[in-house]
Amino acid sequence: MAASVRFAEIALPLPVDQVFSYSIPENLLDTALPGRRVSVAFTNRRMTGVITALSDTCPVPRYRPLSDVLDSDAVLDASLLELTRWIGRYYLCPWGEAIKAALPAGMLSESEQIVSRDEPCPPECMDRLRRAAPRQAELLAQVPEQGAVTLSILRRRTRIRQPFAALRGLEAKGLVTISIGDTSTGPGIRYETWVELVPPMEEADRIVTRLIPRAPRQASCINLLARHGGRLTTEQLRHLGRIERDVVRRMEKKGLVSLREVETVRDPYRDAELPEPVKVDPTAEQAEALRTIHGAIGQGAFKSLLLYGVTGSGKTHVYVKSIEKTLAAGRSAIVLVPELALTPQAVRQFRAHFGDLVTVLHSGLSPGERYDSWRRTRAGDYRIVVGARSAVFAPLSDLGLIVIDEEHEPSYKQFDDPPLYHARDVAVVRARTVNAVTVMGSATPSLETYTNTQTGKFECSRLTERVDRRPLPGVRIVDMREERRLGRFSIFSAPLADRIKDRLARQEQIILFLNRRGFSPFVQCYDCGLSVSCPHCSVTMTYHADSLFMRCHYCDHRDQAPEVCPKCRSQSIGYRGVGTQRVEEELKERFPDARIVRMDMDTTSRKGSHQDIFHRVLNREADILLGTQMVAKGFDFPNVTLVGVISADTSLNLPDFRASERTFQLLTQVAGRTGRGKLGGEVIVQTYSQGHHSVASAQAHDYESFYAREITDRKALGYPPFGRMVGILFQGERDEYVMREARRFAELMRKQPGGLNILGPAPPVIARVRNQYRWQIIARSCHSGRLRDAVRQSRLQWERAADSRRVHLKVDVDPVGLV
Missing domain, CATH: 3.40.50.300 (P-loop containing nucleotide triphosphate hydrolases)
Known part of the structure; x- marks a missing residue:
């Protein structure tokens, strides 16, 4: 191996807890730096990853070169890179998946695998396939004849999580072809084309008169431009006068107009009406809380504070004044809200005070809107980011304050895809990393947070009265x-x-x-007592009166409400519950x-x-x-x-x-x-x-x-905050496999040192979702580090067995619920 070869350690968005080493081609040595995205070949696909470190050595004898560097600047600075590493370690998930959560959707996309077929499958062939390889038959049925479909669409249509083996079997039989598309680098910058009138405005009428006989569309365009200050976008011209782009191009050749591409920002709250900010003097309790917060901001010191105030006590006023102090100190701020539904109100409140310094980041934005907000925040155009859970990763420089409004809300916990992080806890860790202040507001603090104030880990400021001494209802x-x-x-x-x-x-x-x-939580036969259940989940179907359909709120299966009981054929069908x-x-x-x-x-x-x-x-x-x-x-x-x-x-x-x-x-x-x-x-x-x-x-x-x-x-039972918990959920298509693997994992856990308390395995309340049977283990300990180490070691041992591939495992550190 030549001594001049340099290597990049790259985190990829895969369910594999490791980084991968790639050699850096000589022409990319100056640009392949930590925090930047790169394109790499991985097995039979092309993926986008992030460089986490550089090295002079490679841990494996055979290696590939990285294909390209996709960024001129780091998409994650050193502090965010370290934060994602902490998330991976604490929440027991791969570093690459933590990095993916910190970036806008699409920025770590892999190339789309495309499945196509040129010839129809004869009926007798499909019948044999259904009997011998039902997964292959299900996948093949979703591939259009003489057409193609992407792998992500196949997964969504069939709900088969890992279709690769079945697709390779179909390819070996000559029934489908699998190809690889280009790597996506995510949403890009959007531009608007501005059309500007070249001749002086006073000549517009003369030009219109000259153009009307032979070019009426061009005359109409000149007229519109003159009425709107001499400039409009191509979209505005199309909307106002049905002026198409080819008309504008011909006018450009004549020297009547000039065209200019201008970057545009996709902001769904751009036209929101803002109230006039009302100047109010802080109450004595608000002033005391602000003295504590301002003192920490002024010192540039890490501090975590619970703002414990009754509803209507003016916690938002404290947030605003704290942000003012943060901006005056040359630093930036994040404001987290628990629900997308609260974002319009929060944006309205903070933009009323801080105007265009405020932007929004949350999963409810379109990919383009989120990318624009993220990109301009990283460039320093915004200094305040408002959003739900994922806004904790906002790429702000000089972060000085993180506000977590309604800190007790369980919606701050990620539930679905890893990493299953809690935004409140991640915010505290990020603030500690950059010496920022964390303010957690609530009228009903979580028991964990309030206990932290009792033990001195957090400070506490109280607002015991509503604004203007209004009574509580x-x-x-x-x-x-x-x-x-x-x-x-x-x-x-x-x-x-x-x-x-x-x-x-x-x-x-x-x-x-x-x-x-919904309308009714379940549909029941009054004669035999049967409740209509989802065929894919162990829950009853909910009746929705607006569509006259029953729906499963877990897999979205829909069916018509029965007129007669499927079991006893009685017509005594009732809609129960509210x-x-x-x-x-x-x-x-x-x-x-x-x-x-x-x-x-x-x-x-x-x-x-x-x-x-x-x-x-x-x-x-x-x-x-x-x-x-x-x-x-x-x-x-x-x-x-x-x-x-x-x-x-x-x-x-x-x-x-x-x-x-x-x-x-x-x-x-x-x-x-x-x-x-x-x-x-x-x-x-x-x-x-x-x-x-x-x-x-x-x-x-x-x-x-x-x-x-x-x-x-809680103390008597050893539940949080007096003990730590990890939930381990096992899911698979066959109940006996899931049960067996859950029991095997539980035995591995019981062999770990540290005096762990292992509950289960047992089926959770909802034992089947989307045709996936579920078993659950709850591991408890008074020592967080030992508990997570035990789960990590047990998982490594468990994954070495071949049967573990039949079962999908999800680890939830510090679960907020067990249902």
Whole structure:
């Protein structure tokens, strides 16, 4: 090996916990630097990875050269590269997958594998294939005859996670051809073409008169340009006058117009109306909190602080003043919000104060919008980034402040694809790396965070009163058992129905909360008791009245609601339980003149829908906002004077050690959406669990008593924050394989040192999702490092066995739920 050869260690977005060494060609030595993306050949495909380090040696005797360097600057600076490395180690995921999570979608794409076939498959051949190789038959059926399909589409259509072996079998039989497309480098910069009038404006009329007889489209274009200051984009010309690009090109040749390509920024909030910022003096409690925060910012010191304030106490004002201090110190800030639904309100608030220094980063943006925001943030054009979970990776230089609003929310935890990180904890680690301040705001802090303030790990500033000393809303608990005893079986108790009628008459607004979407959670036969279940998941189908279909909320399987029972053929089919659609229908029947807006997963799937609903309620174009947990978080609507909780028992009855905490937080937070203006507010909570301590504490707005009761139970059982947990989920197509591999993993775990407590394996509450059987292990220990080491070692041993390939494993460090 020549001494002059240099190597790059490259992290690839693969489920393999290692980096890969590639030699650096001589012509790329000056550009192949850590943090930059590169294109490399990997097995039979071309992939995009990120250089993590350079080396003079290679750990393997045979190596390939990297193909190209894709960036002139690092996409991840040294601190973000180290942060992703920490995420990989702590959350037990490959470094490449952590890096992928930190970059906009598409920036680490692999080349698309394309599957095609030229000849149809005879029916007898397809029949043999279905019997001998059903996976191959399923895949082949999705490849169009004399056509092609990408591998990602095949995966989505068939839900086969690892189709390579089956596709190679089809290729060996001559039934398909597999080829490799070009590597995608992600979304690019968007440009607009501006058309500018060349002759002086005063000559426009003369030119139009000359052009009308022989070139009326050109005359129309000159006219439009003259009326709009002499310049328009090609898109504007097409929209205003149906002037196409070929007309503009001919005019350019005549010297009538000039064309200029201008970079444009894709910003979905660009045209949002902003309120005038109101200057208010901080309260004594706000001023005390700001002294602590400003002191740390001024010193350039790392600090983590819990801003523990009741709903409506002005936590946002503290955030704004803290950001002002951060900018004055020459540093930048991130503001995390727990839900995409809250982004329009947050952008409106912070842009009102800081204007064009604010941008947005979250997964709800289009790839182009997210790329523009990320790219211009990295260039220094923005100094404040607002967004949901993934905004914690914003490429800001000189980061000085990270705000985590509603820090207790479980939505800060990644649930689906690795890394399964918690944005709050990642924010604290990132702040420590760059000596920044972390401010975590909540009226109902997570037990872990509040315990950290008791042990001195975090500081705590309290806001015990609402702004202008407004009272907290009164909370009335309605015992639905008593309603039934009185013969009232409506969704709405008598007190809630009366209050809704009263608020509508007074032209005040109402929020109704039910954490269950759809019309009816299950469809049941009254004669034999059969509940219609999803054929792919171990859950009942939810009936949706708007489409007249049943839907599975886990795999999205859809089917028509049965007219007769599939089992006993009875026609006594009933729709049981209550979802947001059913509440909406009854509201329309009882209050036909009310303007109702529903906010749940079914109404917010369209891009921009969160923003539309927010503005309708804010502008008083809706009387009732009905929704799931989206409506319980952070909204500030001054005209809302009534909050109704349709059922407080939905989250309380979950088999999860955090169920009481979730219920208390949801009830307290949704109660806080009312009484934020001068009109006061009231809350009605309907429940069958009136005596439960989480309901009673929420009624009294008493976090301290709830914490004292709940923390005692947690300590006795060794649950967080007194113990650490790792959830290990096994999934596969055959239940016996999944069970066997889960048991084998559990035995490996029990052989590890450190006195671990291993629970399971056992099927979780939902034992099958998308035809994947599931088994779960919960590993517990009072020592986080030992626990993660034990899982890491057990996984390495487990993966050496061939049968482990039949089963997909997902590791969740510090799970926020066990359901």
